[in-house]
Amino acid sequence: MKLKIDGIICEGREGETLMEVAKRHGIHIPSLCYRKGFEGLARCRLCLVEVKEGSRRRIVSSCVYPIKENIEVTVTTDEIQRMRKNIIMLLLLKAPNNSYINKLAEEYKVAAPERYMNPLDDENCILCGLCVKACEKMGTNAISFVNRGIYKKVSTPYDDASKDCIGCGACAEVCPTNAILVEDNEGKRKIWNREFNMVKCSLCGSYFATEEAYKLMQEKLNDNEEPICNECRKKIAADKLKESFANIY
């Protein structure tokens, strides 16, 4: 299937989204909630593009728009730029003190109207849902969106410590605004209102993963060995290699 993005002729397969095709051809479309390997979420809406199909023009979210034959796509027009600025302004009101959103606002030269700004607001989450998706991919499904409207947020059921959570921290890693707090402290990890015990390396005694995450890894590999951290494993492997060479002399 052939289509044009910003004048560049791109090749795509049926069922692919505009974002996927653009990424593959090295065309940048701004976005916060798109991640390769994930289905498009269409939450941040920064990936708006203009699609021209015959004589019809429309504005679509490129991360969920399935490509069609012979469409002409423009990533940035004046109208889209105005829309993106509006979206960023709203994001800025949602997370006024977040450094990532502020950087984005600076880049797009956006300032939010002061009368709606709460300088003490410490909200960082923009409700993009990447963390929920990452948790789903892990197979844990510990977090999801809860409540509606202005009370909407990402949390565990009833904000309780979830028994499904394994404390891997993937949610915090994928977060575009660094909104999820992971506290590691002397063998304990605190995340999503739950405290996890960390696994201690049986050789050096350093803590390297939560017990639950380590157990999941062992289940996947059918492995029942004593926990050893990656540094110590490397040392053991190097030691074996050393032995084989030391014996030569």
Added chain:
Amino acid sequence: MSKGIIISPDKCTGCRTCELACSFMKHDNFNPKDAAISVLAFDEVGLQVPMTCLQCDDPHCVAVCPVNALEKDENTGVVNHDREKCIGCKMCVSACPFGNMTYSSRLKQVIKCDECGGDPQCVKLCPSGAIVYKELDSSMERRRNIASCFKEAFGEVIR
């Protein structure tokens, strides 16, 4: 046939140029912690052992990855890590039997050797030839290259 990085600890002088080359090539800085290769020193026998990903035949990291960010390329034999797909769960870091995967919280990414897509910079800059990049043509040769008892010690997981 596929090529691979072959380690000869007897030739390594411990200069750690490989670590710096890797870090600079991949992350534009000179921080050995960001390198996918590291040299371990065994002073009592006077040996230095460079350790890097062995691109296993049956990689544990690939088996545990929940999002298929790690994939074994059948043509080159390299286990590739797709940074964009990775969600940072660090399963692979604890799964690697040789500890050759590390996670940098500063860079927010997994650090893994990809043989620089067929042109490993560490090999290019190694002054003593302790790491070389060459054809691994037969299983016999592989066995000789990666010391034989190393193979026995770890079983079939090694390429």
